[in-house]
Amino acid sequence: MCRNIHQLHNFEPPATRDEIHAAALQYVRKVAGSTRPSQANQAAFDQAVATIAAATAALLDELTTAAPPKNREVEAAKARARAEKRYAS
Template structure:
């Protein structure tokens, strides 16, 4: 689907920044909306979607348990 989105969980990535999560969210929203950059009348909805996906990503990564990985 989104080939430029990299895996953000251990062991693939040791540390993940807010910027990494937002970049992945932006790529996802771009892909599903079909817009690289939204028109001005859609900008607020686009940014809300990016923020929601970023928050969901942070929640997911904070609660995933990876077998054999050291606890943080």
């Protein structure tokens, strides 16, 4: 899985449409193998992003869990600590 796609489920506040769109964009870029499609492929690329974003939003709306929601700041701090450990010189 692409490292830039982050978990979006079970956060307080819930994932925004911008976060869902960013995840869909990263997914399409990964699958397509390019970050910027040619003009000939732009419409297909944009349609794929929109379709995946809609499917992701629907999935997040339907998922349920008994776990308490995660705090975004706490999870971001954990990720920074893991990165510091991983990339320490």
